[in-house]
Amino acid sequence: MTDTTTHLTRLRTRLLSTAYANADFWTQRTALLTDQALAGLADRDPAAAEDLAHRQMDPDFLNDTRVLGAAIQAGIDTSHWEGRRDKIRDYAREADWLNTGTDPDTEAKRLWASLYDHYPAIAQALAVFLTGLPPTWREDLFTRTYLFPAANGTATPQLPGPETAPFDDQDWEDCPACTEAQDSCRFHKGVSVGMGYQADLIKTLLSDHQATEYVQQRHAELEARAAQSATADTNTSTTQ
Incomplete structure (x- = not known):
């Protein structure tokens, strides 16, 4: 039997099912608004909507030339994009650079560098605090902690990854803390909830x-x- 379903119908089905079933609020909202925009385009120009859906369902390789070309055609200033991308890549904790299972020494150095860069006064206060700890600091701090399993053998809950970069409550796409955590930071996760x-x-x-x-x-x-x-x-x- 020949499948006569159009690319537009397939794409709208995916968008609406995502808006209905996805657990993330912003993914739901984006999918629904994208579907509404696609439906509006289909009302005005069915052929253009079908062509757009076809390209979306069968995507080819995305490169910088295509993205920047589309941005320039739309009259968007892209002069700061390269610096923004480099900044995001510097913060990103991806597997080939810094994964979540990295050794404690490496993670400690990264956290200290980020803290020193974003919050120098707090870094100074922390250094003073640490130098004032008694000789028994290791036993005092780490005898009972989340780093070790509980006495009854219960599994430790998964804790959120550390983030030291400041969150940006005005920007969900370029928030340094979200980029550093490679996920929504604690502030934006709380807002989403x-x-x-x-x-x-x-x-x-x-x-x-x-x-x-x-x-x-x-x-x-x-x-x-x-x-x-x-x-x-x-x-x-x-x-x-």
Whole structure:
């Protein structure tokens, strides 16, 4: 049987299934907005949308010439891109440079260099603190720690990778801490979790009438409590 499914339909199916099933909030949002843009293009120029979907489903090798050519054609200033990419590559902890299983001495030197570069005052304070530790510092600090298994044999939880570069709350794509962690940094991961919780709450309120009634009831109770407090404060100030 001949498959008559268009490239546009295949691509939109992938985008919408990603928006529906993916656990990452920003991946969901990007997939949905990309699908909406593709649907808008299909309404205006079906042939162009099909051609774009075909190229997306069968991608060829991506190189700098194609990317920079498209940017120049769009009138985008690319003069700072090379420096930005070099900076990202310097921070990136990829397997062929610095993987997460690197030896402690190498990781310690990297962390110290990054701390000294971004937070020199903290690096100075840390050095003073370390030089003031007593001779028993090794036993005091590492006798019981996450570096060793618990006494009952339970597995240690996986901890987030260390990051010393400052996070950039205004830029998700060029955040030094995200680049250094080779993932979302702790700040952006927390924001994603919060926004995901908020999105789930909104979906629940839109679909669950019981939850909506409960929230409205709690909101009314809080408003009444705030009004009582305001009245009490007014009465107290009047009697004084």
